[in-house]
Amino acid sequence: MQYSSQAVAKPYFIAAIGLFTGQVLFGLIMGLQYIIGDFLFPAIPFNVARMVHTNLLIVWLLFGFMGAAYYMIPEETETELYSPKLALLMFWIFLVAGAATILGYLLVPYATLAQMTGNDILETMGREFLEQPLLTKIGIVVVALAFLFNLSMTMLKGRKTSIAIVLMLGLWGLAIFFLFSFYNPHNPVLDKYFWWWVVHLWVEGVWELILGSLLAFVLIKVTGVDREVIEKWLYVIITLTLVTGIIGTGHHYFWIGTPEYWQWWGSVFSALEPIPFFAMTVFAFNMVNRRRREHPNKAATLWALGTGVMSFLGAGVWGFLHTLAPVNYYTHGTQITAAHGHMAFYGAYAMVVLCIISYAMPILRGRAANSEKSQVLEMWAFWLMTVAMVFITLFLTAAGILQVWLQRYSATPIPFMAAQDQLTIFYWLREGSGVMFLIGLLVYIASFFVGGEPRKAAA
Amino acid sequence: MSGTFTKSMARNIFFGGTVFFALLFLALTFDSLQTLPKRDNRANLTPAVTAGKKVWEVNNCIGCHTLLGEGAYFAPELGNVYKRRGPEFIKAWIQAQPTGAPGRRQMPNFHLTEQQLNDLVEFLKYMSEINTANWPPNIEG
Numbered sequence: 001m002q003y004s005s006q007a008v009a010k011p012y013f014i015a016a017i018g019l020f021t022g023q024v025l026f027g028l029i030m031g032l033q034y035i036i037g038d039f040l041f042p043a044i045p046f047n048v049a050r051m052v053h054t055n056l057l058i059v060w061l062l063f064g065f066m067g068a069a070y071y072m073i074p075e076e077t078e079t080e081l082y083s084p085k086l087a088l089l090m091f092w093i094f095l096v097a098g099a100a101t102i103l104g105y106l107l108v109p110y111a112t113l114a115q116m117t118g119n120d121i122l123e124t125m126g127r128e129f130l131e132q133p134l135l136t137k138i139g140i141v142v143v144a145l146a147f148l149f150n151l152s153m154t155m156l157k158g159r160k161t162s163i164a165i166v167l168m169l170g171l172w173g174l175a176i177f178f179l180f181s182f183y184n185p186h187n188p189v190l191d192k193y194f195w196w197w198v199v200h201l202w203v204e205g206v207w208e209l210i211l212g213s214l215l216a217f218v219l220i221k222v223t224g225v226d227r228e229v230i231e232k233w234l235y236v237i238i239t240l241t242l243v244t245g246i247i248g249t250g251h252h253y254f255w256i257g258t259p260e261y262w263q264w265w266g267s268v269f270s271a272l273e274p275i276p277f278f279a280m281t282v283f284a285f286n287m288v289n290r291r292r293r294e295h296p297n298k299a300a301t302l303w304a305l306g307t308g309v310m311s312f313l314g315a316g317v318w319g320f321l322h323t324l325a326p327v328n329y330y331t332h333g334t335q336i337t338a339a340h341g342h343m344a345f346y347g348a349y350a351m352v353v354l355c356i357i358s359y360a361m362p363i364l365r366g367r368a369a370n371s372e373k374s375q376v377l378e379m380w381a382f383w384l385m386t387v388a389m390v391f392i393t394l395f396l397t398a399a400g401i402l403q404v405w406l407q408r409y410s411a412t413p414i415p416f417m418a419a420q421d422q423l424t425i426f427y428w429l430r431e432g433s434g435v436m437f438l439i440g441l442l443v444y445i446a447s448f449f450v451g452g453e454p455r456k457a458a459a
Numbered sequence: 460m461s462g463t464f465t466k467s468m469a470r471n472i473f474f475g476g477t478v479f480f481a482l483l484f485l486a487l488t489f490d491s492l493q494t495l496p497k498r499d500n501r502a503n504l505t506p507a508v509t510a511g512k513k514v515w516e517v518n519n520c521i522g523c524h525t526l527l528g529e530g531a532y533f534a535p536e537l538g539n540v541y542k543r544r545g546p547e548f549i550k551a552w553i554q555a556q557p558t559g560a561p562g563r564r565q566m567p568n569f570h571l572t573e574q575q576l577n578d579l580v581e582f583l584k585y586m587s588e589i590n591t592a593n594w595p596p597n598i599e600g
Contacts, residue, residue, distance in 0.1 A: 037562055041565040041567075123516065420564075
């Protein structure tokens with residue numbers, strides 16, 4: 001590690017992996033509830049499990065992004081972090097607030113939680129992914145502001161690389177668009193319209209800037225390719241991202257009461273959204289092929305290539321699959337959406353965080369790369385989790401197609417629950433794939449505890 | 460990429476392109492907000508509907524159901540449930556939960572008052588009267 005203050009990234013990465021494990025466990029609970037409807041009822045109703053599953057996802061990715069930024073910014077700016085103490089303080093505040101929120105979901109009925117935490121003062125709860133109590137939302141803003149202050153002050157006193165600028169743009173965007181979570185108009189159409197300004201402009205907008213800059217950083221390190229080349233690619237990719245993704249928000253405005261011209265704007269621009277992901281895949285492979293050094297960390301390179309491919313498949317291909325308005329008319333809000341959501345989040349965001357952890361964690365632990373044995377185990381984990389996610393996506397897609405046919409498309413549509421009963425086989429297969437994913441995750445965690453002689457940097 | 464296309468050109472295209480499309484998005488948003496009153500049923504946005512929306516939110520209904528296709532995919536679409544089932548059925552159904560049928564998906568009992576039930580029904584009625592460009596394809600949602 002070049003700068004001692006980079007060490008603050010370590011607890012962030014550890015917390016991210018811990019919360020990721022929690023997310024997967026709750027995913028398995030929900031997967032089983034899809035088949036055995038009364039599993040764990042009334043102790044953990046489905047809506048509670050889902051809230052825990054999705055909120056843990058968001059929180060662990062945020063921990064991952066923050067850890068990544070604390071690791072990258074000192075190295076990019078060539079100066080110590082403005083305040084490592086503030087970074088550690090924010091870590092504990094965020095962790096405690098996050099844990100308290102999850103416990104609140106699990107232990108208190110949601111309506112009671114809303115009442116206890118001031119939802120009557122400002123009603124923000126009970127909207128998908130933004131279920132957090134007001135206090136937690138304010139906590140997120142405070143932590144984000146302290147985090148951005150810390151990093152921006154570091155930027156001001158150091159070198160300003162394109163990778164650092166893009167990362168900071170993404171992180172500032174993340175914080176700014178989160179402010180729309182405090183806006184909950186009584187008019188449900190307006191509520192939905194601006195709800196997407198958090199959700200879509202995060203995952204199909206500013207988060208992709210974070211994704212791009214993390215990937216570019218790791219590629220520079222593991223390939224030794226000239227920074228000018230990599231940063232030029234980065235700008236091209238994020239240009240494509242925002243040029244398609246901003247108006248691409250329109251693919252959520254087809255059926256929620258918004259004007260019908262969105263069917264055109266949304267279809268055309270979101271049909272172009274796979275292009276930046278494709279460019280990212282080409283970019284990653286290209287840079288690795290043109291590498292000027294053999295970095296001893298093979299696992300990090302694998303994650304870098306993997307996130308390119310899987311984000312293209314999950315976000316790009318599976319997004320395109322149901323983004324055209326005439327298709328979406330039938331698939332909107334079915335298991336097709338769930339299939340896309342799973343592979344896109346894993347491919348684009350989970351994998352890029354695991355990529356930066358894979359690269360940075362050995363260095364934070366005082367070695368260029370982990371031992372051969374540890375890396376082999378980590379690569380096994382990569383394949384187990386990635387193949388499992390491909391299967392989860394395929395089985396949910398199959399379930400979705402059948403659901404669309406039975407409930408929406410056939411000449412004699414049947415009710416929702418009657419259709420669900422016909423999908424059970426696919427839900428079992430999905431749950432099996434989920435168990436495989438968990439095994440992969442456990443192997444991944446085990447790889448941190450495997451010793452052996454660390455691999456040295458090649459001459 | 461060739462040497463003629465430099466990083467600073469890429470950066471300028473990024474900032475220019477982003478600003479242009481962000482402004483276009485804002486313009487489309489502005490136009491949408493002008494058009495919405497004709498489509499979003501706001502003439503019927505009564506205090507009961509607003510109260511019903513709050514009942515919907517603080518019981519995390521979106522954690523299982525979809526509403527105009529958005530939400531979780533575990534339980535039926537409710538944007539058009541008012542038309543599918545009618546007000547009395549909806550109230551009776553909510554009060555009868557959970558069914559306790561072995562192996563079936565269970566909905567908790569939220570212990571709603573008569574007032575809250577009525578407000579929730581008003582909210583669901585409101586949702587069913589939004590102009591959604593004919594979505595969902597049929598009454599099953």
